[in-house]
Amino acid sequence: MEVNEMIKPENLVVGRTSVLKECPMHYCPGCTHGVVHKLIAEVVEEMGIQDSTIGVCPVGCSVFMYNYMDVDMAEAAHGRAPAVATAISRLNPDKYVFTYQGDGDMASIGCAEIMHACNRGENIVVIFINNAIYGMTGGQMAPTTLLGQITATTPYGREPKLHGYPLQITELIAQLPGTCYVTRQSADTPAAIRKTKAAIKKAFMNTRRGVGTSYVEVVGTCASGWKLSPENANEWMRQNMFEKYPVGDLKDI
Amino acid sequence: MAEVALMKGNEVVAEAAIRYGCDGYFGYPITPQSEIMETLMIRKPWEETGMVVLQAESELASINMVYGGASSGKRVMTSSSSPGISLMQEGLTYMAAAELPCLVVNVMRGGPGLGTIGPSQGDYFQAVKGGGHGDYNLIVLAPASVQEMNDFVGLGFDLAFKYRTPVMMLVDGIVGQMMEKVTLGEFKPRWTKEQIEQNAPWALTGKKTGAPAKYITSCFLDLSQLERVNEHLQAKYKVMKEQEVRFVNNDCDDADIVIVAYGSVARICRKVAQLAREEGIKVGVLRPITLFPFPTVELQRLAAMGKKFISVELSAGQMVEDVRLAVGNDVKFYGRTGGIVPTPEEILEQIKKMV
Numbered sequence: 001m002e003v004n005e006m007i008k009p010e011n012l013v014v015g016r017t018s019v020l021k022e023c024p025m026h027y028c029p030g031c032t033h034g035v036v037h038k039l040i041a042e043v044v045e046e047m048g049i050q051d052s053t054i055g056v057c058p059v060g061c062s063v064f065m066y067n068y069m070d071v072d073m074a075e076a077a078h079g080r081a082p083a084v085a086t087a088i089s090r091l092n093p094d095k096y097v098f099t100y101q102g103d104g105d106m107a108s109i110g111c112a113e114i115m116h117a118c119n120r121g122e123n124i125v126v127i128f129i130n131n132a133i134y135g136m137t138g139g140q141m142a143p144t145t146l147l148g149q150i151t152a153t154t155p156y157g158r159e160p161k162l163h164g165y166p167l168q169i170t171e172l173i174a175q176l177p178g179t180c181y182v183t184r185q186s187a188d189t190p191a192a193i194r195k196t197k198a199a200i201k202k203a204f205m206n207t208r209r210g211v212g213t214s215y216v217e218v219v220g221t222c223a224s225g226w227k228l229s230p231e232n233a234n235e236w237m238r239q240n241m242f243e244k245y246p247v248g249d250l251k252d253i
Numbered sequence: 254m255a256e257v258a259l260m261k262g263n264e265v266v267a268e269a270a271i272r273y274g275c276d277g278y279f280g281y282p283i284t285p286q287s288e289i290m291e292t293l294m295i296r297k298p299w300e301e302t303g304m305v306v307l308q309a310e311s312e313l314a315s316i317n318m319v320y321g322g323a324s325s326g327k328r329v330m331t332s333s334s335s336p337g338i339s340l341m342q343e344g345l346t347y348m349a350a351a352e353l354p355c356l357v358v359n360v361m362r363g364g365p366g367l368g369t370i371g372p373s374q375g376d377y378f379q380a381v382k383g384g385g386h387g388d389y390n391l392i393v394l395a396p397a398s399v400q401e402m403n404d405f406v407g408l409g410f411d412l413a414f415k416y417r418t419p420v421m422m423l424v425d426g427i428v429g430q431m432m433e434k435v436t437l438g439e440f441k442p443r444w445t446k447e448q449i450e451q452n453a454p455w456a457l458t459g460k461k462t463g464a465p466a467k468y469i470t471s472c473f474l475d476l477s478q479l480e481r482v483n484e485h486l487q488a489k490y491k492v493m494k495e496q497e498v499r500f501v502n503n504d505c506d507d508a509d510i511v512i513v514a515y516g517s518v519a520r521i522c523r524k525v526a527q528l529a530r531e532e533g534i535k536v537g538v539l540r541p542i543t544l545f546p547f548p549t550v551e552l553q554r555l556a557a558m559g560k561k562f563i564s565v566e567l568s569a570g571q572m573v574e575d576v577r578l579a580v581g582n583d584v585k586f587y588g589r590t591g592g593i594v595p596t597p598e599e600i601l602e603q604i605k606k607m608v
């Protein structure tokens with residue numbers, strides 16, 4: 001079959017979700033953000049909730065998420081997305097409200113806001129991208145940076161005495177009675193991406209039930225920050241990240 | 254018939270917010286303004302008007318909840334006192350840049366640092382000069398009575414939405430804590446979804462079919478775009494300076510000496526003017542109600558008449574700088590700090606030195 005034949009609508013087996021805008025993303029090759037953006041957009045489209053979804057984006061590489069997602073979005077100050085989302089959700093209970101944050105934004109500077117939003121059981125969806133590094137500012141140590149991992153601010157590797165330990169924040173979140181669904185997924189294989197999409201969909205469906213905060217961590221790659229090729233970054237993630245951040249459901253009520 | 258009550262300044266802020274159709278209050282306890290959230294929690298407006306009241310985990314969270322609520326076109330507010338307001342500066346500069354309306358009540362206490370819970374006007378610079386990073390201003394309203402604390406809630410929300418800007422009610426601890434007779438406002442319903450669409454067409458209310466999705470941001474990486482944003486903000490502030498200046502002129506036109514004072518200090522200075530006139534010294538009081546925009550033009554009008562000026566404040570000398578910008582350097586200053594309030598007699602002594 002020729003390319004011209006393949007792209008005819010009747011021959012398409014997979015389409016591009018209309019909830020993603022028709023514009024190139026700024027993300028580096030091999031980055032997880034673009035994949036997760038697409039998954040959220042597909043879930044919003046499948047659920048038919050584009051007109052009733054409000055997203056909150058972070059400070060970090062995904063600060064411009066509103067340029068890509070065709071839903072109403074607010075850009076929050078560094079770490080504050082759960083507080084911003086709290087008010088949007090409480091004042092607009094008919095809306096599906098989600099936050100999208102990286103590890104520096106959520107697990108470091110925004111640690112208080114995420115803990116308390118989850119502890120109050122805000123009726124929001126939290127998407128947490130954990131790639132164990134600050135991407136946008138040039139690859140510095142994140143709270144989730146692994147021991148021994150080299151970053152711009154741990155040039156000799158993360159050492160507990162100097163830099164503290166990797167923070168398993170998702171395990172902490174799962175302890176909070178306000179959360180109803182806490183899961184950790186990845187996006188390194190087609191199968192993993194499908195599982196992540198199912199998790200995101202479950203989280204958005206939970207908003208209808210109104211039984212608490214739904215939280216999806218996606219262990220992701222930062223090929224540029226890790227200074228690896230996209231393929232090697234995926235491999236490094238599997239070999240190093242999954243041991244500290246094992247994939248699977250931590251809580252599902 | 255209008256309802257009259259005897260209330261604390263802080264309490265009436267809560268009552269006025271409910272009656273004006275405020276959609277949400279987000280706050281964190283701090284003396285001397287905790288009565289605002291306590292009164293709201295006792296009143297349970299969520300049962301009456303649907304107003305959301307939430308005790309946040311910090312002032313950082315409070316102001317960012319206000320950011321979120323304002324993003325969706327709701328009339329939302331927070332309140333705090335000096336150290337808490339310092340924590341909110343990040344949120345306020347983001348809101349000014351993203352052009353989000355809100356009402357922030359600062360019942361000032363003595364600083365710097367953790368300071369004391371006594372009354373102060375030491376946050377003037379922070380309030381009227383922006384407070385956070387970048388070029389921006391808040392509209393700053395300075396009530397001098399419980400009645401004005403009531404009235405400025407509605408005025409604050411109106412100005413906030415008119416200019417898409419955060420508005421701060423800057424109150425010294427005396428006005429927040431004292432009880433006075435107050436005429437309460439009529440009950441107004443909260444805005445409906447249709448009214449929000451009409452009054453805040455920029456608000457995040459969910460993407461409409463055929464229209465682009467909306468977003469709220471303060472991030473403009475393109476340098477020339479950010480300069481255009483700044484020019485737009487400055488143009489707004491220029492209009493405020495032309496149209497929103499509010500002040501009270503008490504007998505300044507026939508006076509030789511004009512005391513410039515705001516909040517509770519202006520009331521003390523009314524007494525000073527009375528005592529001075531009894532001794533044959535013609536004194537008037539110019540009380541700015543809006544600290545930004547500042548009544549520069551009125552001060553210049555009085556200066557042209559050859560009057561002498563003194564700024565009296567519960568600070569080490571902050572508003573006096575704006576008085577000097579208006580009328581020149583020859584402005585006397587008298588202030589007390591640390592939560593101490595000057596007596597009429599000690600201010601009168603300063604006036605006599607000017608004769």
